[in-house]
Amino acid sequence: MQRTRIKFCGFTRQADIDMAVALGVDALGFVMWPKSSRSVDIEQLAGLSAKVPAFVSRVGLFVDPSAEWVEACLPHLDLLQFHGDETPEFCAGFDRPWIKALRMRDTIDLAFEAERYAQSQALLLDAYRPGTPGGTGESFDWSRIPATLAKPVILAGGLTPENVSQAVHQVRPYAVDVSGGIEASRGCKDASRMASFVRQVALADAR
Numbered sequence: 321m322q323r324t325r326i327k328f329c330g331f332t333r334q335a336d337i338d339m340a341v342a343l344g345v346d347a348l349g350f351v352m353w354p355k356s357s358r359s360v361d362i363e364q365l366a367g368l369s370a371k372v373p374a375f376v377s378r379v380g381l382f383v384d385p386s387a388e389w390v391e392a393c394l395p396h397l398d399l400l401q402f403h404g405d406e407t408p409e410f411c412a413g414f415d416r417p418w419i420k421a422l423r424m425r426d427t428i429d430l431a432f433e434a435e436r437y438a439q440s441q442a443l444l445l446d447a448y449r450p451g452t453p454g455g456t457g458e459s460f461d462w463s464r465i466p467a468t469l470a471k472p473v474i475l476a477g478g479l480t481p482e483n484v485s486q487a488v489h490q491v492r493p494y495a496v497d498v499s500g501g502i503e504a505s506r507g508c509k510d511a512s513r514m515a516s517f518v519r520q521v522a523l524a525d526a527r
């Protein structure tokens with residue numbers, strides 16, 4: 321039996337980070353794509369990430385960034401998460417482990433993508449909405465995920481305290497990733513929904 325890792329994404333407030341850490345969340349995501357209403361600037365990233373304790377990963381989210389922007393954020397991050405059309409060579413060009421987010425459009429070939437992004441630590445599978453690179457709050461048909469894939473799967477897209485237990489039971493992903501499903505409003509987390517999400521994952525793991 322393997323514990324399902326949990327990543328909460330889109331932090332903008334210290335109190336929300338403190339709560340997530342207290343709940344035992346494994347990874348905290350910071351949106352470093354300025355077009356997102358959940359994004360933080362580099363000063364905010366530095367301040368928030370400095371208070372994250374040991375053994376909790378600080379993950380930076382990027383959408384087709386310049387190499388200079390990634391390099392500028394690097395001192396405050398443990399892991400990089402790419403949501404755009406970045407090539408494997410670009411993703412691997414920094415001194416950090418990385419994961420590739422893939423949106424589940426109808427034509428996607430996951431076996432091919434797993435081979436293409438073989439150097440990634442994992443593939444994050446998210447819903448596809450044209451023109452929106454992530455954080456849609458929408459889910460996709462989990463039965464489209466092959467039972468075996470060459471890379472660990474991070475399941476994302478529209479997860480909530482209400483559906484995550486079923487998701488974990490059905491997909492058995494390496495990790496789950498959530499943003500909108502634990503929010504009170506955009507960029508602001510809801511403490512009781514965070515707690516409920518973590519509880520539901522633990523219950524699914526014990527099932």
Ligand SMILES: O=C(O)c1ccccc1NCC(=O)[C@H](O)[C@H](O)COP(=O)(O)O
Nearest residue numbers: 329356454455457476477478498499500
């Ligand atoms: O949250 C954003 O605004 C965002 C913008 C651009 C790329 C990625 C973004 N968020 C990614 C995530 O929060 C998660 O990795 C994932 O997409 C799940 O989001 P949600 O469906 O809201 O749980």
